[in-house]
Amino acid sequence: MHMADALINPAVGGTMWLVTAGLIAYCARKVKQTMNDRLVPMMGVLGAFIFAAMMINFSIPGTGSSGHLGGGLILTILLGPYAAFLVISSVLVVQAFFFADGGLLALGCNIFNLGFFPAFIAYPFIYRVIARDEYGTLRAWIAAIVAAVVGLQLGAFGVVLETKASGISELPFSAFVLLMQPIHLAIGIVEGLATAAVVAFVAHARPEALFPAQAVVEPRNSMRPVLIGLLIATVIVGGAASWFASTHPDGLEWSIAKVSGKEEVSGTEDNLHKGLGQLQEKTAFLPDYGFKSTETEAAPAEQTAAEPEQWPTISAGTSVSGIVGGLITLGLTVLIGFALKARRAGV
């Protein structure tokens, strides 16, 4: 469920970045307090493993995210929530940078969706409660499946909310939810099975590998109110946002970048495709925002004339100039690139 930058707006991305950075700092402090020699290589190698497991993925059409095993739960069981959150974060960072899998702006969202829910919700409130300290028993299997499903469902819902709040994808909210949640239900079951199997395997073949996990403090009860609070806040904010998004298009204006940009579009619903008519009805609101940018307003008046604000009634001439200009600019940048390179070679 990696989200790409192309679907996120800076406000949503930035907010999630802040939230995630705070979580990382918090977890880093926690892990440092209980650091032992075993934990470092275990964190690294398990991260690398999860990394590999995540590579087995498939895109979910239209949502801009992909489905794959999350790995958050398994890491949490083996390493404890704090270390696991750090590991998941590092995995996503490396994926974003080296494989262009998941965007940089979306990094905060991705880390939160894939790390926070399994580590701080599914593990302490579901897995621990059901599995207690058993490995490889029926209890443990059930616990892993339920926890994995819940963790992924929350994560998937996070994706939906963040994408909707950004308002770049055309997919309507309900369709989006219908697309994401069932797929992640299936993935969750697979992930739960895989988690239980791996944990049982490790507990059997290398019991000492489980020790570092036990050395790490579990979320103390004092943390729970904070976490629950955070969860509730997320749900409320997300729910409100999605409600606005689905019923009142203008509700999306809460997103900072759009505060001042707002313009009604008139009657364009005549070109509905029959097959997509239903969907289209729900999306009718979508074209009515984002036609121009905040910054456009701030820009000098003489510039606005050339701005996309004019697009709904745009003249052919403007389009042509945009295309010509774009192509020429591209050409120029390539030339500058070559020039820089030539200069270097000459030096």
Next chain:
Amino acid sequence: MGLGQWLEIGRMDELGRLDTPAHRLDARAKVITTIVFIVVVMSFPRYEVSALTPFFLYPFALIALGRIPPGYILRKILLAAPFALVVGMFNPLLDHQVIASVGVWSISGGWLSFASIMLRFVLTVSAALTLIACTGIYRLGAGLERMCMPRVFVVQLLFLYRYLFVIVDEGARMMRSLELRSARPSSLRLRVYGSLVGHLLLRSMARADRVYRAMAARGFDGKIRALHRASFQWTDWAFTGGWTAFFAIARMWNLADALGRILAGGGS
């Protein structure tokens, strides 16, 4: 994911070690500039296309300055592209509103936003890739640490990265011997693969442990020390400041359109 792709990380590693003006810049300067770049690119309205083009200057400049083979970056972008295609695919289907026309053709908003998504995708991805190719994971790690990233996290990042090679290596070794000793590779049962994966995990864990101990044996205490301690110099300030200014200008004024207007306007 194929071995080929894994080997490509090794390639990234080699690029990251080059010594060029782009590589000599402080990692922090490049990180900050890249973040500003991505935020600005993503802040454009959804139908924007032409105004995005001037932004290609940034990745192109880094690729040229850093002597990164453009083909390599291009290949990596193409590898990730299907993903973005799928993302944008629905826009033309769902959004038919005509908002622009070129001659006799009319362009629907869906196609415009699709084009816009693809452009942003290429821009942001190439910026991220060139950042790594011009910095390398170690310099990046050292830079992040000095940007107040928690050390535990940075160490984890570096270890993850290093152990990726360990796992790939262990996995490749296993696959190699497996291949050599199976007469009919297709006949391998799932059970064999299951046990192989489990075994790979255990082997990698054991190896990771040994590698870590070897590091500890040579005085590693969790602090990342870079061989070439860079300090933020005037070039770094100039780099960050200059590009930020350029991004701001290109964000406020549609440079491409202006250019096209001058040329097209002059021509017609």
Next chain:
Amino acid sequence: MSHHLVEVRDLHFAYPDGTDALKGVSFRITHGESVALVGANGAGKSTLLLHLNGYLTPTRGEIRIGETPLIRETAAAVRRAVGMVFQDPDDQLFMPTVFEDVAFGPLNAGLPPDEIEHRVVSALERVGMAHLRDRPPYKLSAGEKRAVAIATVLAMAPDVLVMDEPSSHLDPRGRRRLIELLKSFKHTKIIATHDLELVVELCSRVIVLDDGRVVAEGQAVELLNDETLMLAHGLERPHSLRHLHPH
């Protein structure tokens, strides 16, 4: 089926990073010969051996095993005929237990269970590691791994035996056992090694590799006794030959 002939013609190989490891290697090994491949570190011995069962594909040149040219289509068949012991035993062992590891080859060859059991046990006995059968390979000592790696290949009853430093990490007893074992193996053998004493005992012919090229080839005792040749290519006259006159 006679796979016992090994012929390499003008073999070139460059690693993906551009390292030219082989720069035109040619030789011909006939049925039942026992040939040593010696040379300094980095001379290209391992690289060359990895070509002999199609693990690496030459940049130029060709390889024939028996009558079969080694190309992608024939690789599977050739691999059944050529048993390969890698320089690093970790490369060779991948199953959860020693027994399963040694049984892996015979199992894939589709042998009946009794036969497999028999082969595994006898292979492990021949290398003196029968007591390790239920241990996981990655938890063995270096020498134990080496011995088990040799057993995995013996269990496949190959026509040609290719070994990359088979004696390293073995204790003197294990090394002695290996030498006897190889003496009793009547098929073609190709052994890359720095253990020149082992070469003296086992091999009739020696190929000296340096910097990706064959620089000398001939009778084992004769070549190894040639002090200038040996020193020029990172080698040494073996102790056991010191009583002979230098060549």
Next chain:
Amino acid sequence: MSHHLVEVRDLHFAYPDGTDALKGVSFRITHGESVALVGANGAGKSTLLLHLNGYLTPTRGEIRIGETPLIRETAAAVRRAVGMVFQDPDDQLFMPTVFEDVAFGPLNAGLPPDEIEHRVVSALERVGMAHLRDRPPYKLSAGEKRAVAIATVLAMAPDVLVMDEPSSHLDPRGRRRLIELLKSFKHTKIIATHDLELVVELCSRVIVLDDGRVVAEGQAVELLNDETLMLAHGLERPHSLRHLHPH
């Protein structure tokens, strides 16, 4: 600071899977001594050496390096004093280039850049691998890796040198170079190896390990020349001693 004394008292160690690898090992090595640790495969040599810098923690018994008992709190200091060459060089090399790898130790010791550069270059020269400085270590040949692994330890200028089969995979020239190098190293050395010729040339004292216990200890030439003792523990009388009378 004198770290040159190494004392091991009644060391027991069992691996987590229950394998009893050490069953009560005691010895004392004084300043400047050069001691060989020999024994069959699986005797426990590597396991023992891994205790000497705190990599493994004994189930029972204690270790002193110099005046310092080796416990978790002192492990970091001890590691600075004890330079360790692992049996598998792949475990030792983890940085992206040979140069960075050799520089890792000095860098962590907080040395100034000039000094680091100097140490790295000289360490690589001493093992004959200066030409590899910009290559990634995982792409080297086995012998090249071994030599670089030795360089990483030399660059740290340790007080005590602990080496696990340092000569394996080295070509005869590299092995000769290693022997000269170790001869010139005046501090305490502990070397586990199957290369008994190297022991004859380098070590004054030999400790024979079998099945996790010290079974013999004494003068190198004397012990190695004792044919029955050697054969009983998986060893062999070295060639170079064959002209002497058996003990």
